[in-house]
Amino acid sequence: MNQEHLISLLYGIQDPDIGQTLGQLKAVHSVEISGNRVRVFLEVIPPLHWIAKRLDYDCKALVLAHYPDAEVEVLVRESEHDANVARVFPQIKNLIAVSSGKGGVGKSTVAANLAAALAQRGARVGLLDADIYGPSQPTMYGMADQQMRAEKSPEGKVIGYPNEAYGVKVASIGFVMQRDQAAILRGPMLAGYFTMLVEQIQWGELDFLIFDLPPGTGDIQLTLTQRIPLSGAVVVTTPQEIALADVRRSIQMFNKVNVRVLGVVENMSHFIPQDLPDRKYYIFGQGGGQSVANEYGVSFLGEIPIDIRVREGADAGFPFVLDPESGSLGDSFREIASQVVRQVRKAQADAKSNAIAIEL
Ligand SMILES: Nc1ncnc2c1ncn2[C@@H]1O[C@H](COP(=O)(O)OP(=O)(O)O)[C@@H](O)[C@H]1O
Numbered sequence: 001m002n003q004e005h006l007i008s009l010l011y012g013i014q015d016p017d018i019g020q021t022l023g024q025l026k027a028v029h030s031v032e033i034s035g036n037r038v039r040v041f042l043e044v045i046p047p048l049h050w051i052a053k054r055l056d057y058d059c060k061a062l063v064l065a066h067y068p069d070a071e072v073e074v075l076v077r078e079s080e081h082d083a084n085v086a087r088v089f090p091q092i093k094n095l096i097a098v099s100s101g102k103g104g105v106g107k108s109t110v111a112a113n114l115a116a117a118l119a120q121r122g123a124r125v126g127l128l129d130a131d132i133y134g135p136s137q138p139t140m141y142g143m144a145d146q147q148m149r150a151e152k153s154p155e156g157k158v159i160g161y162p163n164e165a166y167g168v169k170v171a172s173i174g175f176v177m178q179r180d181q182a183a184i185l186r187g188p189m190l191a192g193y194f195t196m197l198v199e200q201i202q203w204g205e206l207d208f209l210i211f212d213l214p215p216g217t218g219d220i221q222l223t224l225t226q227r228i229p230l231s232g233a234v235v236v237t238t239p240q241e242i243a244l245a246d247v248r249r250s251i252q253m254f255n256k257v258n259v260r261v262l263g264v265v266e267n268m269s270h271f272i273p274q275d276l277p278d279r280k281y282y283i284f285g286q287g288g289g290q291s292v293a294n295e296y297g298v299s300f301l302g303e304i305p306i307d308i309r310v311r312e313g314a315d316a317g318f319p320f321v322l323d324p325e326s327g328s329l330g331d332s333f334r335e336i337a338s339q340v341v342r343q344v345r346k347a348q349a350d351a352k353s354n355a356i357a358i359e360l
């Protein structure tokens with residue numbers, strides 16, 4: 001077995017999310033050969049578990065195709081994570097905002113199901129409900145009557161502990177703030193409050209912290225997105241023109257503060273009657289989310305139909321995507337979760353290759 005040849009083979013393997021080869025991504029750390037044993041060391045963009053199995057399979061298959069007698073072991077570790085986030089929150093790999101220009105479009109529903117879908121696939125996930133106007137994650141996660149456990153550290157600092165359900169750690173501004181209190185606080189004060197909420201909560205190690213932002217693009221949203229180091233933002237809309245106008249403002253706001261827009265989710269895209277499963281009704285119009293994504297050159301992450309089961313799950317404190325019988329409706333949420341991970345990993349690959357270019 002020839003080491004150079006092995007490395008050149010491995011360089012050609014694609015990272016399926018990012019659409020670049022391991023060579024381009026500088027992901028092949030080293031290869032050790034002794035006798036017919038091969039150890040491949042990879043360093044990939046997190047989250048590790050998302051990609052490790054697939055790469056393990058691809059590497060083994062490729063080496064064995066050329067050296068059928070080889071005994072191959074693939075060891076994968078994570079490359080450094082988002083430096084912007086790490087500087088402020090060393091235990092959190094990705095901070096993702098879910099936002100919308102308007103209330104009522106399903107932002108919290110998307111955030112709740114996104115968090116659940118990521119956790120179900122093995123990611124360590126936190127969900128921070130920052131919607132001062134209508135915190136709804138405690139309800140959507142069935143913990144509306146719970147309090148947040150908090151204690152004082154020896155230095156007198158307050159430390160909060162998130163509540164956990166379905167493998168997701170949840171904290172809400174609703175646990176710590178009276179509803180009418182929000183109205184009198186200005187953006188900068190609130191932003192300070194949120195930074196505290198993120199910092200003083202013992203999240204532990206997280207692959208993703210999902211932020212359910214307050215809707216809109218005002219002072220509060222602007223300050224929040226400037227103060228908190230986000231890996232990217234997911235913008236949720238419904239298809240009608242009146243909602244799309246607000247989405248445009250959202251995307252412009254994120255562009256202004258240099259937060260990457262990971263993509264647009266179109267919620268309540270259409271309605272399929274349960275007794276007429278071949279019919280699709282485009283109640284709010286068709287194709288709006290896709291066209292606004294095209295307009296700004298951002299990704300379209302997927303669409304979710306209107307379905308009573310989504311609303312029932314939200315009211316019952318059970319993220320619908322976790323229902324074993326969620327079927328194709330569940331798949332629409334799962335596909336969006338995969339798309340979000342893909343976009344986050346792509347963003348990191350871009351940041352890395354920019355950094356390399358600057359070093360050169
Ligand atoms: N795809 C959907 N199908 C059915 N009901 C939905 C769907 N998305 C959201 N809802 C319901 O619509 C209402 C508003 O959604 P919510 O996520 O709270 O919106 P937002 O956070 O944008 O204000 C909730 O009652 C929720 O259960």
Ligand SMILES: [Mg+2]
Nearest residue numbers: 107108131136
């Ligand atoms: Mg909401």
